[in-house]
Amino acid sequence: MSDFKTEDRYIVIKRSDLKKVPIAYRSALVDPMLSLLSHLPRRQYVVIESGWPEYHLVWAMLKHRLAGKPVPDFDLWRHADELQQRLTAADERADLLERDAARYRWLRDPENRDGLEPEDLLIVGIAEGEDIVWLEQMDKAIDANLESLKPTEGGGDGL
Known part of the structure; x- marks a missing residue:
């Protein structure tokens, strides 16, 4: 089976983003889209933004499924993601502490x-x-x- 590749198949516009578009553009954009909907098949979608913790987990699940592999346990992936976030936070804290320790050592060093x-x-x-x-x-x-x-x-x- 070939490597997993994403496809640019959908146009997704978040409703709250539309509110930021100037009104003149909104009426030229939204009204035609609404009339276009009656000519399109009805579908339901799940959209996950890249800033959500589940984003990478869902991509990993899809890659496994499309490759014919068993889908990993979602809870294990979520737990691993949480641990990675904690590790990253601890790493950042250690960097801050090391910087403070270096400042303190500088104060203590007569040289x-x-x-x-x-x-x-x-x-x-x-x-x-x-x-x-x-x-x-x-x-x-x-x-x-x-x-x-x-x-x-x-x-x-x-x-």
């Missing part, structure tokens, strides 16, 4: 603090010594804030 004094401090403002944050104090403040974000025993998320 990267051009123009600052070699002492173990970070100046965050100009005042009589009150705006100097020692890196150890910064560590403690970060740790305390991170601890406050951890889930509580009651199942809350701490936020």
Whole structure:
């Protein structure tokens, strides 16, 4: 059997998209389509937009059916799709955390603090010594804030 190929066989216009078309075009387009319907066979369709989670699953099911293969269990495909979405979200979160960790490492690395004094401090403002944050104090403040974000025993998320 040949490779599965999609065909451009239908014209589909979403009704909400028609509302965005200028009225002059709408009357020139919709009215003739409605009169054309009486000359066409009645059919029913299922249309799934590409942004829907089922879109790729339905294409996979059709490919299998047309290739003469058994159609995979739809629930397994849906579960795999959900897991992929969770993995993608976790991956994006890991990227953000790594970026934050790199920023923090940069703050802690005296080699990267051009123009600052070699002492173990970070100046965050100009005042009589009150705006100097020692890196150890910064560590403690970060740790305390991170601890406050951890889930509580009651199942809350701490936020």
